[in-house]
Amino acid sequence: MTPPTAEPLFGPPPHRPPDETAARHFPMTRAEMDALGWDSCDVIIVTGDAYVDLPSFGMAVMGRVLQKAGFRVGIIAQPDWHSAEDFRRLGAPNLFFGVTAGNMDSMVNHYTSERKIRSNDSYTPGGLAGKRPNHAVLVYAQRSREAFKGVPVIIGGIEASLRRIAHYDYWSDKVRRSVLPDSKADLLVYGNGERQILAIARRLAAGEAVGTITDLRGTAYMRRGLPAGFTELDASNLEQSLQPFADRDHSVVRLPAYDEVLKDEILYAHASRTMHLETNPGNARALVQRHGDRDVWLNPPPVPLTSEEMDAVFDLPYTRVPHPAYGRQKIPAYDMIKNSINIMRGCFGGCTFCSITEHEGRIIQNRSEESILREIENIRDKTPGFTGVISDLGGPTANMWRLACKSPQIEAACRKPSCVFPDICPNLNTDHSPLIQLYRKARQVPGIKRVFVASGVRYDLAVESPEYVAELAEHHVGGYLKIAPEHTENRPLSMMMKPGIGSYERFKRMFEKASRAAGKKQYLIPYFIAAHPGTTDRDMLNLALWLKQNRFRPDQVQTFLPS
Ligand code: SF4
Numbered sequence: 001m002t003p004p005t006a007e008p009l010f011g012p013p014p015h016r017p018p019d020e021t022a023a024r025h026f027p028m029t030r031a032e033m034d035a036l037g038w039d040s041c042d043v044i045i046v047t048g049d050a051y052v053d054l055p056s057f058g059m060a061v062m063g064r065v066l067q068k069a070g071f072r073v074g075i076i077a078q079p080d081w082h083s084a085e086d087f088r089r090l091g092a093p094n095l096f097f098g099v100t101a102g103n104m105d106s107m108v109n110h111y112t113s114e115r116k117i118r119s120n121d122s123y124t125p126g127g128l129a130g131k132r133p134n135h136a137v138l139v140y141a142q143r144s145r146e147a148f149k150g151v152p153v154i155i156g157g158i159e160a161s162l163r164r165i166a167h168y169d170y171w172s173d174k175v176r177r178s179v180l181p182d183s184k185a186d187l188l189v190y191g192n193g194e195r196q197i198l199a200i201a202r203r204l205a206a207g208e209a210v211g212t213i214t215d216l217r218g219t220a221y222m223r224r225g226l227p228a229g230f231t232e233l234d235a236s237n238l239e240q241s242l243q244p245f246a247d248r249d250h251s252v253v254r255l256p257a258y259d260e261v262l263k264d265e266i267l268y269a270h271a272s273r274t275m276h277l278e279t280n281p282g283n284a285r286a287l288v289q290r291h292g293d294r295d296v297w298l299n300p301p302p303v304p305l306t307s308e309e310m311d312a313v314f315d316l317p318y319t320r321v322p323h324p325a326y327g328r329q330k331i332p333a334y335d336m337i338k339n340s341i342n343i344m345r346g347c348f349g350g351c352t353f354c355s356i357t358e359h360e361g362r363i364i365q366n367r368s369e370e371s372i373l374r375e376i377e378n379i380r381d382k383t384p385g386f387t388g389v390i391s392d393l394g395g396p397t398a399n400m401w402r403l404a405c406k407s408p409q410i411e412a413a414c415r416k417p418s419c420v421f422p423d424i425c426p427n428l429n430t431d432h433s434p435l436i437q438l439y440r441k442a443r444q445v446p447g448i449k450r451v452f453v454a455s456g457v458r459y460d461l462a463v464e465s466p467e468y469v470a471e472l473a474e475h476h477v478g479g480y481l482k483i484a485p486e487h488t489e490n491r492p493l494s495m496m497m498k499p500g501i502g503s504y505e506r507f508k509r510m511f512e513k514a515s516r517a518a519g520k521k522q523y524l525i526p527y528f529i530a531a532h533p534g535t536t537d538r539d540m541l542n543l544a545l546w547l548k549q550n551r552f553r554p555d556q557v558q559t560f561l562p563s
Contacts, residue, residue, distance in 0.1 A: 001282055001283060001409055001412040001413035002409065002412060003282055003408045003409070003411065003412040004281050004282060004303045004412070005303065006195055006217075006302075006303035007199075008309070009065075009194060009195065009198065009305065009309045009312060009313070010068055010069060010309075010312060012069075012202060013070075014068075014069055014070025015042070015069060015070035015071050015201070015202070015205050016070040016071070016072070017070070018070070020070075020072070021067050021070055021071060021072050021073075022036075023036055023067070023072075023073070024319060025051075025053060025319060025323050025324065026045075026051070026053075026063050026067075026073045026074060026075045026323075027041070027074050027075070027090065028051060028074070028075050028076065028077060028089075028090075028323055028325060029089065029090075029325075030089065030090060030091070033074065033090060033091075038072055039091075040072070040091055040092070040093070040094050041072045041073060041074035041090055041091070041093050041094070042066070042071040042072045042073065042093060042094045042095045042201065042205070043066050043071055043072075043073050043074075043093055043094075043095050043096055043097075043098055043201060044073075044074045044075070044076060044090055044093040044096075044097050044098070045059045045062060045063055045073060045074070045075050045076070045097075045098045045099075045100070046076045046079060046087065046097055046098070046099045046100070046140045046144055047059040047075065047076070047077050047078070047099075047100050047101075047102050047157075048078060048100070048101045048102035048106055048109075048123070048131075048132035048136040048140070049077065049078070049102035049103055049123040049124075049333075050077055050078060050123055050124055050125050050322060050323070050326060050331050050334075051075045051077040051322065051323040052321070052322045052323070052331060052333075052334045053318050053319040053320065053321060053322070053323070054318055054320050054321075054334065054337065054338065055313070055314050055316075055318055055342065055375075056103075056337045056340075056342060057103060058100055058102070058103055058157050058158075058193075059075055059077070059100065059102075060318055061194070061313060061316075062098060062156075062193060062194070062197055063075060064313075064316035064317065064318060065194050065197065065198060065313060065316065066197065066198070066201055067316075068312075068316055069198050069201065069202070071095070071201050071205075072094075074090040074093070075323075076089055076090065077323070078124065078131045078132060079140070079143070081132075081133045081136075081139045081140065081143055083143075084143045084144075084146040084147040085147075086143075087140075087143045087144050087146070087147035087148075088147045088148070092147075092148040092151055093148075093151060094205075095152070095200075095201055095204045095205060096151060096152040096153065096154050096186075096200065096201070096204060096210070097141075097144040097148075097151060097152070097153045097154065098154050098156065098197065099137060099140045099141045099144055099153060099154065099155045099156070099160075099183075099185065100137065100140075100155070100156055100157030100159070100160070101132070101135075101136035101137040101140070101157055101158070101159035101160070102123055102132065102136065102157065102159075103123060103157075103158065103333070104123070104158065104159075105158055105159045105162065105163075105563055106132055106133065106134055106135060106136035106137070106159060107134060107135065107169070107170075107171050107563070108561070108563050109121060109123070109132070110129075110132075110134060111171055112558075113558050113559050113560070113561035114559075115170075115171060117129070120332070122331075122332040122333040122336070123331065123332075123333045124331070125322075125326045125329035125330070125331050126329050126330065127330065127331075127332045134171075135159075135179075136159065137155050137157065137159045137160045137163075137179055137183060138179055138182050138183045141153050141155050141183035141184065141185045142183065142184060145184055152186045152187075152204065152210040153183070153184070153185045153186055154185060154186060154187045154188075154189060154197070154200060155179065155180070155183050155185040155187075155188050155189070156188065156189035156190070156193045156196075156197070157193075158355070158359060159179070160179055160180075160183075160188050160189070160190065161188075161189075161190040161191060161358075161359050162355050162358060162359060162563070163176070163178065163179040164178055164179070164180065164188055164190050164220055164296070164298060165178050165255065165271065165275060165287070165289050165296060165298070166178060166258040166261050166262070166268075166271070166289060166291070168268070168562060170561060170562050170563060175258075175261055175262045175268060177258050177291050178220070178258070178289065178291060178296045180220055180221070180222060180296050181222060181291050181292070181294065181296065186210040186211070186221070187200065187210065187213060187216075187219050187220070187221050188219060188220040188221070189218060189219055190218055190219070190220065190298070190301075190359070191218045191301055191302050191359055191360060191361060192218075192302065192305070192345060192359075192360055192361075192365075193218070193302075194305065194309075194313060195217070195218060195302045195303065195305075196216055196217070196218045196219050196302060199213075199216055200213060200216070200219075214227070214297070214299075215299065216299060217281070217299050217300050217301060217302045217303060218299065218300075218301055218302030219298075219299055220296055220297060220298040220299065221296075221297055222291075222294045222295070222296060222297070223294065223295055223297050224293070224294055224295065226252065229250050230250050230251065230252055230286075231247070231250060231251045231252070232251070232252055232253075232254055232288075233251050233252065233253045233254065233285070234254050235253050235254055235255060235256075235270070235274045236254050236255065236256045236257065236260070237256070237267070237270075248283060248284075248285050248300075251285050251286075252285060252286040252287065252288050252297070253274060253278060253285050253286070253287050253288070254287075254288050254289075254290075255271040255274055255275065255287055255288065255289040256268075256270060256271045256289070257289060257290035257291070258289060258290065258291045258292075259290070271289070274287070275287060275358075276350075276357075276358070276417055277415060277417070278300070279301055279357065279358065279361060279362065280301075280361075280362065280363070280411075280412070280414060280415065281300060281301045281302065281303050281304060281361065281363065282411060282412025282413060282414070283412060283413055283414075283415065284300040284301055285300060286298060286299050286300060301361055302361075304346065304361060304363045304365045305345075305365045306365075307365075307366050307367060307368050308368075310344075310345070310365055310366065310367045310368075310371070311367055311368050311370070311371035314342075314367055314371055314375060315371060315374065319382070320338065320378065320379070320382045320383055321382075321383075321384065322334055336391075337391075338379070338383055339379055339383060339386060339389060339390055339391045339392075340390065340391045340392035340393075340394070340454070341372060341375050341376065341379070341390060341392065341393050341394075342367075342394070342395050343366070343367055343372050343393060343394065343395050343401050343438070344364055344365060344366050344367065344395040344396070344400060344401045345360045345361075345364070345365040345395065345396065346360045346361050346362060346363055346364045346365050346396065346400075347360065347362060347364075347396045347397050347400060348362040348363070348364065348400065348403075348418065348419040348420065348428075349362075349397065349418060349419075349420055349421070349458060349497075350362060350416075350417040350418030350419075350420075350421060350497050351418075351486075351496055351497055351498060352495065352496050352497050353486075353496055353529065353532060353560065353562075355563065356396045357417075360396065362417075362418075362419070363404070363411065364400050364401070364402075364403060364404055366401055366402055369434075369437070369438050369441065372393070372438065372442070373441060373442065373445060376390060376442055376445045376448060376451075377445060380445070380447045380448065387449070388447055388448055388449035388450070389448075389449055389450045389451075389452070390442065390448060390450070390451040390452065391452055391454060392452060392453065392454035392455055393438070393439065393442055393451050393452070393453055393476075394453055394454060394455025394456075395455055396455070397455060397456055397457075397458045398453050398454075398455040398456060398457045398458070399432060399435060399457055399458055399461055399462055399468065400458065400461070401434070401435050401438070402431075402434040402435065403428065403429055403430060403431070403432075403461070404428075404429055405419065405425075405427050405428060405429070406427050406428070406429050407427065410427055417497070418497055420458070420460060420461065420499070421497040421498070421499065422494070422497075422499075424460065424461070424464070430461055430464040430465065431465070432461075432462070432464070432465035432467070432468035433465075433467070435468065436465075436467060436468055436471050439451065439453075439471055439472075439475065439476060440471075443475060450478075451475070451476060452476055452477070452478055453472060453476040453477070454482070456482070456483070456484055457472070457481070457483060457507075459483055459485075459503060459504055459506075459507035460499040460503045460507075462507055462510075463503065463506050463507050463510060466510060466514075469507070469510045469511055469514050470514040470517070470518075472511075472514075473511055473514035473515045473517075473518055473520070473522070474514065474515075474517075474518035474520070477515075477520075477522050478522075479521075479522050479523070480522065480523050480524075480525050481511065481522065481523070481524050481525065482524075482525045482527060483504070483507070483524050483525065483526055483527065484526070484527040484528075485498070485501055485503075485504035485526050485527070485528065486498050486527065486528055486529045486532075487501075487528055487529060487532070487535070487539070487543060488501045488528075488542060488543045488546040489501075489535075489539040489542050489543065491534065491535075491536075491539060492529075492532050492534055492535040492539050495532065495533065495534040495535075496529070496532060501546075504526065507524075508524055511524060525555075526552070528543060529560050530543075530557060530558070530559050530560065531559040531560045532560045533560070533562075
């Protein structure tokens with residue numbers, strides 16, 4: 001099967017010349033727009049987070065990408081949602097409101113897994129809680145619509161992406177509808193959004209009506225009936241089996257309706273499983289799910305960014321600091337992330353409790369070595385108070401950079417939910433040497449004293465490369481390495497699609513040996529999940545015994561939070 005391709009991200013000519021969109025920080029007030037000589041913005045991004053101009057913050061990435069393509073971008077960060085007034089702050093956008101809850105789902109941001117209200121918010125100046133509503137994407141979308149009727153509203157970000165079909169909401173203990181009909185947005189962007197947001201902006205700028213943008217990968221919209229030429233494959237009940245290689249471009253898979261998954265947990269699980277089967281951009285089909293008398297129609301996932309495109313996104317002129325309006329107030333998430341570098345996106349692990357694959361997909365999107373090293377220099381040169389320590393060189397997983405299926409054709413045809421469960425697929429290239437080289441070069445950048453790896457190490461992959469474990473232990477661990485075996489018992493581990501505890505123990509032996517060889521006293525801190533679905537009291541008892549035998553005392557206990 002041929003891997004899917006897409007128009008290059010910045011291929012088409014820019015909408016406006018660069019000097020018309022130049023903005024060191026995107027404006028958050030009318031006065032800033034006036035200073036730039038703008039009478040209007042093309043796109044206004046509404047977000048639940050404080051505006052930080054760093055590639056770890058969604059609004060900054062989308063803003064810079066749109067700016068590079070020649071659009072004027074304004075940002076409304078953490079608006080007062082009690083009326084539409086604050087949403088009128090920058091006037092009406094020429095093209096659309098882009099609405100996101102922020103980097104976290106607003107319910108995860110607000111509540112602990114015990115459903116207690118959190119007292120702080122890391123994405124807010126001063127760490128203050130209460131600056132965003134529950135279900136922020138719904139509230140912001142409705143207020144944006146109210147502010148300027150007739151302006152298209154596009155929702156995206158993690159909250160919209162993970163709530164794109166009927167979904168279980170832990171906090172209300174209910175199955176909720178897709179956020180698309182309830183937000184009344186015109187389009188929902190899911191997954192990494194660069195391709196979609198640029199295509200939407202360009203098509204609207206060319207005069208197309210938002211209602212006709214129905215063919216864009218990585219988006220969802222509401223419709224009635226099938227488009228001409230499409231065949232419906234019924235997966236709305238358990239008996240129905242799909243023909244895996246039916247004409248994918250013109251077939252759509254019908255999931256069980258919202259009304260059915262609301263009442264029947266088996267059908268709910270079936271809908272979720274079917275959606276996960278359709279996440280490989282190489283062979284995924286469109287999905288539909290009935291909500292009342294309309295369907296939520298999900299086009300297949302976006303085509304992953306190439307390394308050149310990833311570099312182009314990360315090389316955009318981020319200022320790497322919060323908007324000056326925040327003054328000296330601390331934004332905890334910024335302080336935590338400002339010296340860390342994301343080297344890739346996606347994860348092929350497929351762990352059932354994790355949202356990365358559902359959001360970013362399981363094809364790894366790699367930055368080039370040069371781009372990563374450039375960002376280290378940028379941090380060194382631009383980040384106030386930088387002391388020479390890179391706090392993390394990682395990503396969704398520390399050690400999947402440059403790992404992939406050995407054949408793009410096989411990868412495009414593959415329907416497996418994981419490349420590493422139940423065992424490492426023989427087609428997976430597990431060569432860690434490019435990553436080892438990257439670590440070595442990162443340490444040699446002038447002005448850099450230490451480079452830590454704080455992202456989760458996939459230890460079942462790491463043990464395939466003793467040289468990697470040695471490099472990690474000798475140079476990139478600050479005394480403790482957090483690692484996530486998640487459980488000790490095979491039953492819950494198999495439900496999580498995680499390897500057995502033997503794999504962790506093998507890594508532990510290698511890590512300890514490498515640490516001794518490096519003359520370092522350092523330890524693994526294992527993380528476990530309590531109360532994952534399918535876990536019994538006996539499983540938890542055995543886990544407790546394992547901890548005791550291994551002389552661990554739990555530092556913090558948090559039950560599983562399904563989000
Ligand atoms: S490595 Fe194996 S599981 Fe992963 S995409 Fe290739 S064939 Fe599929």
